[in-house]
Amino acid sequence: MPTYTAFTTLSDRDLADALEERVGEIEPAPYGTGVFEIEDGSGRYEIGAYFTEKPNEIALALLAAVHGAQDFVVSELPDQDWVAHVRRELAPVAAGRFFVYGSHDADKVPEGAIALKIDAAMAFGTGHHGTTLGCLLALDALEKDGFHAKNTVDIGCGTAVLGMAAAKIWPETVLASDIDPIAVETARANVEGNDLAGRVICLEAAGFGNPALAEAAPFDLIFANILKGPLLALAPDMGRNCAESGYAILSGILHEQADDVVSAYEAEGFSLRQRNEHGDWTTLVLQRS
Secondary structure, X not given: OOEEEEEEXXXXXXXXXXXXXXXXXXXXXXXXXXXXXXXXXXXXXXXXXXXXXXXXXXXXXXXXXXXXXXXXXEEEEOOOOHHHHHHHHXXXXXXXXXXEEOHHHHHHOOXXXXXXXXXXXXXXXXXXXXXXXXXXXXXXXXXXXXXXOOOEEEEOOOOOHHHHHHHHHOOOOEEEEEOXXXXXXXXXXXXXXXXXXXXXXXXXXXXXXXXXXXXXXXXXXXXXXXXXXXXXXXXXXXXXXXXXXXXXXXXXEEHHHHHHHHHHHHOOOEEEEEEEEEOOEEEEEEEEO
């Protein structure tokens, strides 16, 4: 059975959220909608909807016009097993001692590697993206230099791959949070699949906005693999929730955005310790004074 997508863009987040809500009310109803910041530094947002029936293009055009968006681009997708397709396309990834793989590649895990299983149906944050790869390499380097995080949190955790990586190398319990409840459920499933139940605790939170995070702070290692805008907004909270001499590993940052992020965190008492580039993305390792 074919499926359909409809996409448009807006430069205002509130309007983008309002448009997404209205799109979810049209008939035939979409089976999924979303708003995503476009990762090119433009400050624009993409509004997407997915349909199992051909969407009402007149209704979409009217909603786009009312909200000041471009016309929706509607596309028909072929009938395809997308999970099987992703499995074929996503080869395992080595990031230092870490090895990120899908269950279909379990036989490829090298002896002695720190294995992290993320299945194709949960592909965001698998290690194939330069941001996740950069964070894993930064973690590997810190641990090799003798750092031992006893209190770790992964903010905006997605699949929880970073939190799980920390739990694989250190015995302490790790917290992982995300603003998206679906991401939290995905993270919990991944934690179970990696035999880390009780070792990585997944929470729903906007930034540090969860009582369990407040109770556990300050943290000596904070991951935040998100985007420039949220990273800048979180800088004061990062300063308040990071322990003295603790580290923050930040990514989701385009190369040309990195200086702005470094400046914002230096204002909160952090110093830049490492800056790595992978593809289009920069990963920052900062230490709080």
